[in-house]
Amino acid sequence: MHYKVVEIKPGVTLLRDRDTNIYVVEGKTSALVVDSGYGFFDLKSQIEEITRKPIIAVCTHGHIDHAFGGHHFDAIHMSRKELPIYRKHDKFKKYILENHAPDVKVLSREALEEWYRAKPKRIEFIEPGDLLDIGENTLEIVSLRGHTPGSIGILDRKHRILFSGDGLCNYIWMQLPESSYLSEYYEILNSLSAYEEDFDFICNGHSHEPLPVAFINDMKATINDLFEGAQGKPYNNPNASGWHYVKNGCEIMYQLDKIKKP
Ligand SMILES: [Zn+2]
DSSP, X not given: OOSEEXXXXXXXXXXXXXXXXXXXXXXXXXXXXXXXXXOOSOHHHHHHTTOOSOEEEEOSSOOHHHHTTGGGSSOEEEOGGGHHHHHHTHHHHXXXXXXXXXXXXXXXXXXXXXXXXXXXXXXXXXXXXXXXEOSSOEEEEEEOTTSSTTOEEEEETTTTEEXXXXXXXXXXXOOSTTOOOHHHHHHHHHHGGGGTTTOSEEEESSOSSOEETTHHHHHHHHHHHHHTTOOOEEEOOTTOOEEEEEETTEEEEEOGGGSSOO
């Protein structure tokens, strides 16, 4: 199998797909899958080794490393606001196909072409406030708008975890054209205080270890520095250049003209 499997706690499993995290939360009647990774490999068979229950697959946002394994499921759920980004990311799919990127060399040409052609059978829309009942556990969708316009988190009060994708992580990309102003994102972080009694950990899209809930304050302090004029360093990335600021292990990529919304 191509996924590294880690039990976070009983009923919650992490599958690592290259550098991206996929989580499986098992309920009494069904299982929730948070994000689908790139989808190069047989995700469904891997999940069936963990649970045989019917799957509800949710993508925290439409980026390629979170949503492009969607074809392994009957349907994926994501915010309607993510559709333009999801469609735009097809160009990265094409890039991977045409260049047969070194980290997918393990795939045959045929398998890569099959991946390129694969599409989810159905996309269903979910929005903040929606509830997902998997049996003896009802999870709530919360807004993590910032990294992308329709980024969502999934609040699992039973396991006291907020699954956050890229919407809340210790290396956050806010420099993208689709990212909000930092001041708008700060308001979203403030809105999470309504749930502060409900979770202890943030299981995000890329880091190996969950973040403690106190990380939200670290993120706010880091953004506050930028509000007060702190200067980062240039961040050079062929797909997503911008500026890079770090404080207490909390790293933000951003644009100088998208700090405070006028
Ligand atoms: Zn992303």
